[in-house]
Amino acid sequence: MGPPGAGKGTQGELLARHMGVPRLSTGEMLREARANRTELGRRAQAYMELGDLVPDEVVLGLVAEALDGPRSPAGFILDGFPRTIAQAEGLSEILQERSTPLDGVIFLEVPEEELVRRLTGRSANESRSDDSPETVHRRLQVYQAETEPVIRWYADHDVRLIEADGVGSIEEIQIGLRRLLDS
Ligand code: ADP
DSSP states (O other): OOOTTSOHHHHHHHHHHHHTOOEEEHHHHHHHHHHTTOHHHHHHHHHHHHTOOOOHHHHHHHHHHHHHSSOOTTOOEEESOOOSHHHHHHHHHHHHHTTOOOOOEEEEEOOHHHHHHHHHHOOTTTOOTTOSHHHHHHHHHHIIIIIHHHHHHHHHTTOOEEEEEOOSOHHHHHHHHHHHHHO
């Protein structure tokens, strides 16, 4: 977990490769659905363009489907999900049905000024359609209103929270993250 621009995708991918587990990113699943012009993708598009969250039942459906396939014995990393308390509750049900408890929640911490700089500064070839200044502002707002409370929810449900420093070079952050997980 972490705010938009924290580097969840980059760090999650490196960590998944290091641990030999699949990474499931709801943002990527949604972008893929949108690119393939599926009905779900068309439904998600309007929300994503505005920087709003895609409805919980849509995202929960995607995650349930992704976890329905063959299981990776070493587990998996969820990236960008859950983003609302309803999603955290839904995930908890999905995992209970599969008897695969959550090992922990990694929170990637980055100060807000740095986030704005990163999101508005993505160079043309890596920038996304939801990187316009208005949308960036909206995504940060939505994060504070909807996603930050999920961290508290996990604390109240005795899930281990691992707070990692999201500032520095990609390598430095990854090394810090692995060190935290090892300890
Ligand atoms: P970022 O973390 O930088 O915002 P993501 O790729 O994780 O990027 O998400 C991009 C967009 O996809 C979000 O702004 C939102 O509209 C949608 N999205 C991704 N994951 C979720 C989710 N778990 N719940 C609702 N919407 C989501």
